[in-house]
Amino acid sequence: MKIADRNEAGAGWLAILLGISMIVLVVSVALAAAIGDYSIGVDTVFLAVTNGLGLTHADIPPIEQSVVWDLRLSRALVAALAGAGLAICGVILQALLRNALAEPFVLGVSAGASTGAVAVIVLGIGAGSVSLSLGAFAGAFCAFGMVALLSNGATSGPNHTILAGVAASQLFNALTAYIVTTSGNAQQARDVMFWLLGSFGGVRWPDFQLLVIVVFLGLVICLLMARSLDAFTFGDEDAAALGVPVARIRLILFGVTAMVTATIVSMVGTIGFVGLVVPHAARYLVGPLHLRLLPASAAIGAIFLVLADIASRVVADQQTIPIGVVTAMVGVPFFAIILYRAKPQQ
Amino acid sequence: MTIVAKDLVWGVRQKTIVDSVSLTVAKGETLGLIGPNGSGKSSLLRLLAGLKQPQSGQVEILGQDIARVPRRALARQVAFVQQDTTTDTNLSVRDVVRLGRTPHRSALSGWTETDRAVVLAALERVNMNGHIAQGWQTLSGGERQRVHIARALAQTPQVMFLDEPTNHLDIHHQIEILRVIRDLELTSVIALHDLNLAAMFCDRIVVLDGGTVRACGTPEAVLTQQLLRDVFKVEADVECSLTGSPHIRFRAQ
Ligand SMILES: Nc1ncnc2c1ncn2[C@@H]1O[C@H](COP(=O)(O)OP(=O)(O)OP(=O)(O)O)[C@@H](O)[C@H]1O
Ligand SMILES: [Mg+2]
Numbered sequence: 001m002k003i004a005d006r007n008e009a010g011a012g013w014l015a016i017l018l019g020i021s022m023i024v025l026v027v028s029v030a031l032a033a034a035i036g037d038y039s040i041g042v043d044t045v046f047l048a049v050t051n052g053l054g055l056t057h058a059d060i061p062p063i064e065q066s067v068v069w070d071l072r073l074s075r076a077l078v079a080a081l082a083g084a085g086l087a088i089c090g091v092i093l094q095a096l097l098r099n100a101l102a103e104p105f106v107l108g109v110s111a112g113a114s115t116g117a118v119a120v121i122v123l124g125i126g127a128g129s130v131s132l133s134l135g136a137f138a139g140a141f142c143a144f145g146m147v148a149l150l151s152n153g154a155t156s157g158p159n160h161t162i163l164a165g166v167a168a169s170q171l172f173n174a175l176t177a178y179i180v181t182t183s184g185n186a187q188q189a190r191d192v193m194f195w196l197l198g199s200f201g202g203v204r205w206p207d208f209q210l211l212v213i214v215v216f217l218g219l220v221i222c223l224l225m226a227r228s229l230d231a232f233t234f235g236d237e238d239a240a241a242l243g244v245p246v247a248r249i250r251l252i253l254f255g256v257t258a259m260v261t262a263t264i265v266s267m268v269g270t271i272g273f274v275g276l277v278v279p280h281a282a283r284y285l286v287g288p289l290h291l292r293l294l295p296a297s298a299a300i301g302a303i304f305l306v307l308a309d310i311a312s313r314v315v316a317d318q319q320t321i322p323i324g325v326v327t328a329m330v331g332v333p334f335f336a337i338i339l340y341r342a343k344p345q346q
Numbered sequence: 347m348t349i350v351a352k353d354l355v356w357g358v359r360q361k362t363i364v365d366s367v368s369l370t371v372a373k374g375e376t377l378g379l380i381g382p383n384g385s386g387k388s389s390l391l392r393l394l395a396g397l398k399q400p401q402s403g404q405v406e407i408l409g410q411d412i413a414r415v416p417r418r419a420l421a422r423q424v425a426f427v428q429q430d431t432t433t434d435t436n437l438s439v440r441d442v443v444r445l446g447r448t449p450h451r452s453a454l455s456g457w458t459e460t461d462r463a464v465v466l467a468a469l470e471r472v473n474m475n476g477h478i479a480q481g482w483q484t485l486s487g488g489e490r491q492r493v494h495i496a497r498a499l500a501q502t503p504q505v506m507f508l509d510e511p512t513n514h515l516d517i518h519h520q521i522e523i524l525r526v527i528r529d530l531e532l533t534s535v536i537a538l539h540d541l542n543l544a545a546m547f548c549d550r551i552v553v554l555d556g557g558t559v560r561a562c563g564t565p566e567a568v569l570t571q572q573l574l575r576d577v578f579k580v581e582a583d584v585e586c587s588l589t590g591s592p593h594i595r596f597r598a599q
Pocket of ligand 1: 386
């Protein structure tokens with residue numbers, strides 16, 4: 001009964017949720033800009049942001065201006081976009097593969113990205129952070145291409161596609177391990193490990209600009225196809241009987257998830273857990289229909305990663321814990337609560 | 347003719363599963379599809395509904411070759427009720443029936459009065475309007491079946507294909523559902539296992555055996571003692587009931 005009521009409450013409930021989410025998100029981003037090794041007052045953060053936007057010319061120490069605007073704000077916004085993007089990809093893949101355990105990396109994209117990145121870090125193909133991202137992006141698309149081939153363009157059924165993803169992941173993980181063990185030294189191996197677990201350390205404004213385009217474009221495309229995604233509830237053939245051009249929708253949406261995931265992974269590494277758990281949390285709040293589920297997931301994912309990023313910087317003194325570690329440590333108890341509360345009432 | 351199928355052939359690798367089947371269904375007619383397990387009923391229905399492409403032959407529905415009609419346009423005229431469908435998603439009954447409106451709505455349009463009315467009417471037709479807000483997962487097998495039929499009705503189709511729609515239903519609802527389908531202004535093809543129900547509700551019957559049409563005609567003409575022995579391997583007496591349709595009494599031995 002509860003689930004149905006939530007679906008019915010519909011637009012009003014969603015608007016309230018998104019409104020609250022926006023406020024929480026802004027507060028989280030402000031906190032993320034204020035908190036850190038060098039702690040800055042929220043009023044200064046506000047002024048630094050308006051200065052940065054060119055709205056004010058307030059007199060604040062240049063170092064604080066720079067820390068807030070150049071480092072922390074771009075970092076927090078990238079975290080928000082990455083969270084939103086991963087959550088959307090999770091929703092899409094869970095719907096298309098009809099599998100509650102599907103997540104953005106199920107199609108081998110993260111494994112491919114790792115191989116690409118490792119090839120750059122260890123083998124020294126190219127140089128600098130730009131080529132690291134490019135390497136990761138290329139690797140991600142290789143893996144995705146392999147999955148697409150193995151599953152006949154994802155037309156062979158959900159389980160077949162998932163198996164193809166597993167195969168690709170295994171292959172690329174093995175390649176990564178091979179490269180690291182044969183030609184890496186200890187320091188390089190540590191770098192690679194760190195990168196694999198995700199980090200917002202190096203992101204700057206250009207990353208934000210690219211990501212904002214990719215994530216919003218992805219969200220818009222997914223929203224346009226939200227009705228078709230609902231029709232996949234009872235399987236591919238049933239969707240076809242409801243008038244959904246199944247093959248085309250699948251190809252477009254798999255392409256979108258690969259694009260969004262690869263972009264995110266190439267910037268901040270493989271941040272696990274968000275894409276798996278956030279869709280379930282959102283489903284619990286707004287029900288399973290995609291026109292509501294997609295924006296709700298995006299909002300929750302954004303907030304979650306911004307908060308996780310703050311946690312990763314303050315939990316251990318002088319150390320930044322990999323973001324993937326934090327998402328799992330914060331996420332699992334939170335998820336346990338949802339699992340417990342969503343237990344079917346007998 | 348609303349449905350015209352010509353020489354349909356479909357199979358996998360060496361095995362031909364539907365073997366040059368031709369049939370026609372007139373407007374408003376209810377055609378029964380009977381045959382033993384594995385005789386190709388479900389496969390034939392999928393070909394007729396355009397969910398599978400035949401290796402050769404073609405299907406015309408309402409005068410159009412369905413291979414050339416876009417999926418969405420086809421789904422506004424043709425509904426398909428599958429033999430067994432399940433999901434892990436806990437949609438409500440209302441949401442499931444609303445899925446039937448998918449081919450009539452654009453990407454972001456809201457709910458119109460027509461949509462609402464059609465969904466409600468469909469739920470009433472199958473006697474499920476008392477369960478509107480219930481979760482799909484919590485429904486009984488027969489209730490799920492009825493909700494799926496409601497979803498097909500919500501597509502407001504002119505042609506409906508049903509694959510064993512009376513599975514899981516109690517006798518009251520078996521008769522009720524078939525009566526609803528017969529009395530609607532629908533052209534329908536129904537795969538059925540209950541030969542007596544087929545005799546009661548179908549205008550004509552096609553008997554499939556090993557992928558080919560063994561007989562086709564009115565229930566009286568088709569359901570003979572000889573055919574039951576040949577195709578279904580059972581001994582039975584066929585009587586004429588008061589309403590004129592044949593009634594089959596199976597013998598234990
Ligand atoms: N994709 C496939 N690959 C191999 N064999 C198939 C395939 N689809 C159907 N078959 C076979 O074709 C035959 C016909 O199947 P179909 O599902 O059409 O039978 P049916 O008449 O609906 O049977 P039932 O009464 O049990 O529902 C069966 O023997 C089945 O095993
Ligand atoms: Mg069948």
